[in-house]
Amino acid sequence: MDMMSYGSILKILQLNAKRHAHKAAVTFKRRGEWVTLSYAQFYDRILMASRGLRKAGIKPGDRVAIFSENRTGWAIADFGVQAARAITVPIYATNTAEQAEYVINHSESRIVFVSTRLQYEKILQIRQNIPHVERVVSFEQFLGSDDLPVNTLQQLSEVSHPLTDEERVELEEEIAQITPEDLITVIYTSGTTGVPKGVMLTHSNMLFDACAGVQKLGGMAEDEVFLSFLPLSHVLERTAGYHAPLMYGAHVAFAENVDKVVENIQEIRPTVMVSVPRLFEKIYSRIYENVHQAPAVRRSLFHWAVDVGKQYVYRRYIENQPVGSLGVKYGLAKRLVFSKIKPRFGGRMRFFISGGAPLDKTINEFMWAVGIPVFEGYGLTETSPALTLNTIADNRFGSVGQVLDQTEVKTAEDGELLVRGPQVMQGYYKNPEATAQTIIDGWLYTGDIARIDENGFVYIVDRKKEIIVTAGGKNVAPQPIENELKLDKYISQAFVYGDRKPYLVALLTPNVERLLEFAQDKKLNYIEIRDLVTHKKVHKLFEERVRDVNAKLPSYETIKKFVILPRDFSIEDGELTPTLKLKRKVIAEKYRVSIEGMFDANGNGNGNAQK
Structure with a gap:
């Protein structure tokens, strides 16, 4: 109907x-x-x-x-x-x-x-x-x-x-x-900065977006x-x-x-479940922790299965090519490995929908390999929210998919993504000035930097206001670096900073469970987590982990110094939005002393990690 x-x-x-x-x-x-x-x-x-x-x-x-x-x-x-x-x-x-x-x-x-x-x-x-x-x-x-x-x-x-x-x-x-x-x-809007604005959405806005999203997924x-x-x-x-x-x-x-x-x-x-990337990050981290502790034979089998799974996914869903003998290998990988992972999701999970923040490409590839694809999409409160979505038929890892029906996107000269379509809001409640600054000539300015490939897949680079411009004039998107850091089993959260500074620094929060295991293994003396994060052996451990990430990055994107915090950022302390995005201005101000210490001439940061 x-x-x-x-x-x-x-x-x-x-x-x-x-x-x-x-x-x-x-x-x-x-x-x-x-x-x-x-x-x-x-x-x-x-x-x-x-x-x-x-x-x-x-x-x-x-x-x-x-x-x-x-x-x-x-x-x-x-x-x-x-x-x-x-x-x-x-x-x-x-x-x-x-x-x-x-x-x-x-x-x-x-x-x-x-x-x-x-x-x-x-x-x-x-x-x-x-x-x-x-x-x-x-x-x-x-x-x-x-x-x-x-x-x-x-x-x-x-x-x-x-x-x-x-x-x-x-x-x-x-x-x-x-x-x-x-x-x-x-x-x-929960807002990472400024006073919240009331987004006015009509019955038609939300009805269209729900219909167009379901249609995009094939019903x-x-x-x-x-x-x-x-x-x-x-x-x-x-x-x-x-x-x-x-x-x-x-x-x-x-x-x-x-x-x-x-x-x-x-x-x-x-x-089916709708989620934000944090859930998948935790699932991925826990699975790999368990594998790390498994006997060598099981570890090898797991990594073989994931490798086969990714090859199969790319051959079948990205390249749309016959799978041939790879199908036999994938069937074996499913039976020996993935069939033991899927019950963690209840046993009936067909797919996830992910939005709200960028999902790391490595994690998404893993979920598809397991046989529970994650369809990453993109949108804003101001767009009801979906504008783009990956699907089983059309997917590119690292992208947020192609536009929904009747939806148009383009990029401005500075790379900002502009959109228009039936799901775009009527404006901000009792705030015509903000509305006029956001919707210009019928196009909504998203505030996100994006690129659109020749097949219409949209790739979000970062928030326009969150792009770091270093003292050397280099433009750096912090989120991809933060996502790479969070893949490490010892790192729970990461905040990268360096606007108008000579180099990038980071605030890191530990995966407490893994850190305690490390402390026990190394027989470290401590009373509370605060003692651990200032311990020399913990610093050395984190230096090694950050150095591994730096090795994959160009010099101007590497983390030169870091501070380990004793706890995660939280909603309750005003550091995260309700959808778990970093409130960058709040964090930067709250930890200003620690951050500035990493730029002191004396280098007061508590960790260094050169490339």
């Missing part, structure tokens, strides 16, 4: 409630047990939420915030807001009270949904500063303050009172009035099972891991939390 003709995702969901009435729509864990709502049940809960919102005075065009981690309540509230023809304003669950205050006030949200008492208490802290908020609705039950009463979603929805025929007709008449041009959401089977763990507050998960599967009659299970993803994969046994 022509999805676009329905004008909104909610109208398609209304149809699915009839077509797939008894089919599983969403699954979530409650009190240790997985619970499933069918499409009919899910849709009824959405209508009840809409009924409650309308009784609470929500009118078309009003803004309603959702301050919650992923869960079924998020989805019911979101579609309930849409059914009331209002506008959803998501807030990352990791946001502080002050960050939430800005979003709530700027959007003038009238109601705030919260997941737990923790989020409610953040709202309570800023109660006097958010005059537009009339009520708080929670997905869990707890006692609120007299200053800020709280109702549950069940109470708002009056779930003990089934919908009457009259109510259903009235509510569905409201849904019928949704137009493709109506705003579906205002998403505030979606109704028996697909998605495991959702990226924040629904982020547009990638919302479009690719939530809107798209529910539009096509698939099944969405919500992971308990990020820490339980590996466990939930075994329980749900998904067929």
Whole structure:
């Protein structure tokens, strides 16, 4: 069927409630047990939420915030807001009270949904500063303050009172009035720099992007099972891991939390997942650590299998050539090696979709070799998000794929990627100046430096504002170097710095588990991790690891000095965005003394690693 003709995702969901009435729509864990709502049940809960919102005075065009981690309540509230023809304003669950205050006030949200008492208490802290908020609705039950009463979603929805025929007709008449041009959401960019901007997306923007993405992948089977763990507050998960599967009659299970993803994969046994590169980095690192500790014969077998797998993938999927006898070798590699890796992904995983940050080429090649391809794509909050995507039929490692249907890309003189298409935002909420600076003559300026090859594959070089220009005038993209460093089993995270400086330096965080093994093996004396990262033998170890990376780089891209930090960068400390991108300005300022020390005449950096 022509999805676009329905004008909104909610109208398609209304149809699915009839077509797939008894089919599983969403699954979530409650009190240790997985619970499933069918499409009919899910849709009824959405209508009840809409009924409650309308009784609470929500009118078309009003803004309603959702301050919650992923869960079924998020989805019911979101579609309930849409059914009331209002506008959803998501807030990352990791946001502080002050960050939430800005979003709530700027959007003038009238109601705030919260997941737990923790989020409610953040709202309570800023109660006097958010005059537009009339009520708080929670997905869990707890006692609120007299200053800020709280109702549950069940109470708002009056779930003990089934919908009457009259109510259903009235509510569905409201849904019928949704137009493709109506705003579906205002998403505030997490932002690696500056004040967040509210991205205005319409029903048409998000509907088109979900349809075009699925079409690019060759369609979606109704028996697909998605495991959702990226924040629904982020547009990638919302479009690719939530809107798209529910539009096509698939099944969405919500992971308990990020820490339980590996466990939930075994329980749900998904067929598709949307992720950011960090998950694949951890998987790759853990597999290679286990191989490193295996007997020599098994190590040799593993490396042989990976080599054969990569040859097979390139021959079949990149060069589109007959595989010949290589197919026999690959069959043996699958049986002896890859068949033991795939169960770690639940046993049914067909593919991953990756976005949000660049995925290292080596890791992607490995995943394809194993038989679980990762389709890397590219987009922005401002583009709903997908603009390009690799597929099983058209893939180039290191690229972010080719453009979706009706989408155009080109590069400006300085290499910045410009785009236009039906998924491009309407502008920034209450910020016409920023809109005018971003959309010029119909083209959206992405802020990313890119190249486009003769086959239309797009390669993202780096963020325009993050390109390092050394004192010698060399332009250096830090992310590829950081990704190379992170492949090392002892390095967890890396931050490369050197703008207007004579050479590049790095802040490195250790893989604590591997570092402790090293300390035990070398019988190092220490009390805490802070002692270890300043130990001479640890410095020597890291010098060797960085030197290995430097050997692959031109001289001006090599890391001359580094500092080892005792812990990872984190969202909680403001160093990462909710989608795990480095907040470069924050990190540079926070560790300014350590960074500048590496450029002192005396060379106070705690490690040197020449090429």
